[in-house]
Amino acid sequence: MNRSILSLALAVLPFLAIGAEAGAVPAPRVSVTSLDALPQPLPLPYDEKADADRQVAAAKAKAKAQGKKLLIDLGGNWCPDCRVLAGVLELREVKAFLARHYVVVTVDVGRLDKNLQIARRYGVPAVKGVPAVLVVDPKTDKLLNEGRLFALSDARHMTPQALADWLAQWI
Helix, strand or coil, rough: EEEEHHHHHHHHHHHHHHCCCCCCCCCCCCCCHHHHHCCCCCCCCCCCCHHHHHHHHHHHHHHHHCCCCEEEECCCCCCCCHHHHHHHHCCCCHHHHHHHHHEEEEEECCCCCCCHHHHHHHHCCCCCCCCCCEEEECCEEEEEECCCCCCCCHHCCCHHHHHHHHCCCCC
């Protein structure tokens, strides 16, 4: 199987596993069809000096008050996949979709050696790769995407639409 077909299959498989249940929110249609078309330079989304615990607590309170899901993006500015994901999240269609359904917080995990208490708080004993994306119901403080936290750790081999589809499945 060639690499692009395998990448597409891996990108779509998590979405298909959930299925299109009744009332599911459709993903935004992304006009950028290739990662090569993302605005350059790619963002550096992680504040290495931020107080991660405070950031997450504030984002969770905001998500709860607004009736949205909390999306915690664990990563590092050194990570190409993290930067690609950040670039896709900044696309007009995706950004608008996120604003309607999520409160997003980015957490710098260094070289997998800092702020790991955030993942542990949601029952994740180890961050195995980045980006690791946690989707949390702020009302129950329950992790919704257990077992699928690392699905976007190969973001640079996914299409922008596949990334948007993955985000939509948790609404």
